[in-house]
Amino acid sequence: MRIDELDLASVDHVLTTTRAARRRLDLDRPVPLTVIRECLEIALQAPNGFNFQLWRWLVVTEPDTRAAIAEIYRRMALPAVGALASQVPADDVGTRKVADSSRYLGEHLDQVPVLVIPCHVGGLAENRALFAELGYDSDLDNMAASATYGEIWPAAWSLMLALRARGLGSSLTMIHLGAEPEVARLLAIPDGVSQAGLIPVAYFRGEDFAPGPRRPLAEVAFQDRWNTPL
Template structure:
């Protein structure tokens, strides 16, 4: 395996918002390829309890977009207020602008992919770790597959604040849990770079909490 290729893919798959191509169609067969790769991800007990709802219809995207925007706009206002003067300085200014852009154009993104799980969370940490852990590896695999084909996405959760309304729009049964919404489009650039992250030595411990890893 050529680790230079895989390392580049893993380190440059970003949350894409402002660099989504809103005018280019996403071919159904490309989405199908990416979903086929996604469901190769590990699944607890081989349950494969994931379901994937691909939304292409414009009117449906308009309805979901309205929910997304209502929650997202309120979130952005609160975030700006909490940030204070920092909201007008980098890097916070760039982060806020990116988030606000997606809120403003959400219904123009060509495809929404909504990952779902059969069942509902229990509220117990151990059980819910398994429940949600059954789909997030597949979501990440889907995003990596998109990236390798020139598409971008970001895992959003705004519409989950209005999950019941979204379920009615989409015909999702009561015993199915939506876990996010992925706006999917080709990207306007492929020049993505690794993100700024804290040193792993500051985030990782050996044997006991707080004990240096190295």
């Protein structure tokens, strides 16, 4: 396909309306694994460090395993969401909505038909050691964190976009990592492999999604110097 044949409006629509889908997940409609495979194939084209492709993807479909993961997720998520919700001012409708919908996801996670757990071989400690070995002596924590999670988030986002274009909703979550070893044991994830998050996937209900509330570009993008609007 030539780039000038691309339907830019459709591409932009998917890019601007791929929301964190929680309440609108259709918990009753099965998700065929073929669609997950197709979307993961697309995700594998994402950028990644040195093209080492250290990502690994665990697609969890067994009801009992999903229920066990959901139990852990709930334990990690619900107290934090409750604490956050109690601090949010009553007029901060946006944050309240996120908290309510996050609570809903926690309460229903076991019913979400597919849970995708993006993993990466190695992790923060390995990357820190690698950069030290390569002779860097600056802020290795930040460098290692960027390299570690940067391995996986672009591909995870591609996965979410590909799913969305096919009528499936998902959301990027990481709160279960508070109990990462428990989930690793459940899924036989070996030592030396880190989980980056958990992406619940289901078809979405309703027609479509709209762009989400975001701060204006002028507040967040600068030209040449910090705080000089673009």
